[in-house]
Amino acid sequence: MNYRLKIGQDVVTLEVGRLDETRSCQVTTGGESRSVTVKAVSPDQMHLTVDRQCFNLFLSPAEDGTWVWFNGKARFVQDADSIPRRKGRGLDDAPGEVTPPTPATVMRVLVEVGNEVTKGQALVVVSAMKMELTLSAPYSGTVAAVNTEVGAKVSPGEILVEIDRAAEGTDDE
Amino acid sequence: MFSKILVANRGEIAVRVMRTAREMGIATVAVYSEADREALHVLTADEAVLLGESDPASSYLNIDKIVQAAKDTGAQAIHPGYGFLAENPVFAKRITEEGLVFIGPPADVMANLGDKTTARTIMARSDVPIIPGMTASEADPDRLAVAAGTLGYPVLVKAAAGGGGKGMRIVWSEDELADAIAMAASEALAAFGDGSIYLEKYLDRPRHVEFQILADRYGNVVHLFERECSVQRRHQKIIEETPSPALTVDLRQRMAAAAVAAAKAAGYVNAGTVEFLLDRTGAFYFLEVNTRLQVEHPITEMTTGLDLVKHQIEIAAGEPLPFTQEQVFRRGHAIECRIYAEDPEANFMPSPGKILLFRPAEGPGIRYDHGIYRGFDVPVNYDPILGKLIVWAEDRTSACARMIRALQESVLLGVKTPVEFLLDIISSEPFRAGDIHTRFIEEHFAQWKPDTSTDDVAALGFVLNDLAGVRPALASQADIGTAEQQSPWQRLGALDLLG
Incomplete structure (x- = not known):
């Protein structure tokens, strides 16, 4: 059984053998093969013995992946082959869109439909946990739609301002 | 009562x-x-x-x-x-x-101390050292040069209308002064429509050291020693400790005396904190009085054994302080780490959301003051503080080691937190050496990235969780019921067919 796992920007590949009666299996990663024994301490806690080294891990499943805690490091682990590719969900999936990086409240909307905007121009100011964040134009163009208003609660992936991209060559990308 | x-x-x-x-x-x-x-x-x-x-x-x-x-x-x-x-x-x-x-100081005392200029005047009258500087703006370069000479270099040129560092210049010697004045004035004019400037003594990488005060209605004022709060990001404290590694017995005595004098000068009642900046030469300057219980008060409680909230309530009820300065003792070393819902990799961007797992560390010398539980949705409307992890140990080295264990063992999943960042700071050489100041993070951790060298352990956890059926990691919540009805062997058989 082969796994391709996405952790942050990295992809880790693991080859895992059959789990035997002692809940042990062989795991190969980076060309090295090791014997791993697993014990579920509780639904959240897992004890792993890798060769003779012991690790306590804590796990919490979430949408699209699993949070794993190990020694103060929290990692979001995803099966790289089954990461949903939904349009406009999260920052990674929507580069260059005007969307808040965190759930937030809209404080000010600085543009209207039809406005010409230049790359980097401030479009919307949102506030999250007492911190104000300015969302700016990812490229130059014309404002095609404003999908929010002052006071609105917004989340990552929601496109707050849509911009018709200006003809190529006007950007300094 | x-x-x-x-x-x-x-x-x-x-x-x-x-x-x-x-x-x-x-x-x-x-x-x-x-x-x-x-x-x-x-x-x-x-x-x-x-x-x-x-x-x-x-x-x-x-x-x-x-x-x-x-x-x-x-x-x-x-x-x-x-x-x-x-x-x-x-x-x-x-x-x-x-x-x-x-339950706090009288309104008029709070109003006086809340106004920077009034507070400075009160302190200056009582010989509490304040950051030397000009009290009015000045345009004449010659007079500015005289003022700079009196203050002693380095000096800071500041815009009177200022804010956000605009129109601010550090001047290290007299020959740089004229240029700095001209540039600061024009920058201030452009930014604020007002080019007036003034000078203040510049403190190079100062420490933030504050003293806890308790004062009753009958004129009794005691201090409960200092807290060192130099490790800050965006001018916000993230690690505090006591005692300060920077204070000698003599310096502590002088700063404590100044803090008590400051509280008396202001007519202070209840718990308060006198904040100072301490420079590299051991000179200290009054910054402000915080007229409230501080976020970091638990480290004082851990080392003095006193409950500050209890004393706040008793003082507010009109009771006299039950002890004198001579009866206040301190033992060991305490450190606090603030646990915010924020992403240290993305400029400490707030990270609201649902707490999926929370399991605070246990064992000797550990205290976790928090306002969360598993399943709680951290709202976007308020300050991102989730809690404070506080440790006590017999000395600083042991306290650092204990804090590392406590951070590692305090499981918190669902929102981003700075735990890994805090671990790296406390493990770092300059922190271990006690060589901290208010620009510590900019100087040592501006480009911080998490160490990914043990990420294969997390990957292993994911895989074994999936294989051993500790919980079906890949199944959606709706599928959990059916998955649990199968034996792990049935599921494993299916997986093997796929593999």
Whole structure:
């Protein structure tokens, strides 16, 4: 059984053998093969013995992946082959869109439909946990739609301002 | 003594105040907003009153509603926590006028200390050292040069209308002064429409060292030693400790005396904190007085054994301080790390969301003051502080080691936190050496990235979780029922076919 796992920007590949009666299996990663024994301490806690080294891990499943805690490091682990590719969900999936990086409240909307905007121009100011964040134009163009208003609660992936991209060559990308 | 108090705050500090009240046999009233219906402070109190909508103006900053809640529930006193209305003299005055007791300093003392210029004047009168600087703006370069000479280089050229570092210049020697004045003035003119400037003594990488004060109504003032709060990001403290690694016995004595003098000069009553900047030569300067319980108060509690909230309540009830300065002792070393919902990899961007797992560390010398539980949704409306992890040990080295263990063992999943960042700071050489200052993070950790060298352990956890059926990691919540009805062997067989 082969796994391709996405952790942050990295992809880790693991080859895992059959789990035997002692809940042990062989795991190969980076060309090295090791014997791993697993014990579920509780639904959240897992004890792993890798060769003779012991690790306590804590796990919490979430949408699209699993949070794993190990020694103060929290990692979001995803099966790289089954990461949903939904349009406009999260920052990674929507580069260059005007969307808040965190759930937030809209404080000010600085543009209207039809406005010409230049790359980097401030479009919307949102506030999250007492911190104000300015969302700016990812490229130059014309404002095609404003999908929010002052006071609105917004989340990552929601496109707050849509911009018709200006003809190529006007950007300094 | 009061029989019931209202806590006009939320989160970890509200829970912390209620704990002491309960130990004192005092009933507690929580107030809350729509967003906090299921917040821990609401679940902790004996009674809870809904104030209104989630925005602070309709809830935690709404003086009328809070006063009404106190009257409706028969609370005799109000503890403001920190933040929100804690340092609002209008709130303190109103509470007194309504025949209730504000657990904090008198409104006029708070107003005086809240005004920077008034506070400076009060301190200067009592020989508390203040950061030397000009009191009015000046345009004449010759007079500025004379002033700079008197202050001693380096000096800071500042815009009178200033803010955000605009129009600010550090000048290391006299020959740089004329240029710096011209540039600062033109920058200030462009930014604020006002080019007036003034000079202040520049402190190179100072430390932030503060003294805890307790004062009763009868003129008794004691200090409970210092807290070193130099490790800051965006001018906000993230690691605090006591004792400060920088203070000698003599310096501590002089700073403590200045802090007590400052409290007396201001007519201070209740718990307060006198903040100083300490420069590399051992010179210290008054910064401000925080007229409230500080976020970092637990490290003082851990080392002195005193409950600051208990003493706040007793002082507010009119009781004299039950001990003198000579009876205050300190033992060992305490460190606090603030646990915020924020992403240290993305410029400390707030990270609200649902707490999926929370399991604080246990064992000797560990205290976790927090306002969360598994399943709690951290609202976007308020400060991102989730809690504070505090450790005590016999010396600084042991306290650092204990903090590392406590951070590693305090599982918190679901929102981003700076735990890994804090671990790296406390493990770092300059922190271990006690060589900290207010620009410490900019200097040593500006480009911080998490160490991914043990990420294969997390990957292993994911895989074994999936294989051994500890919990079906890849299944959606709706599928969990069916997955649990299969034996792991059936599931494993299916997986092997796929593999």
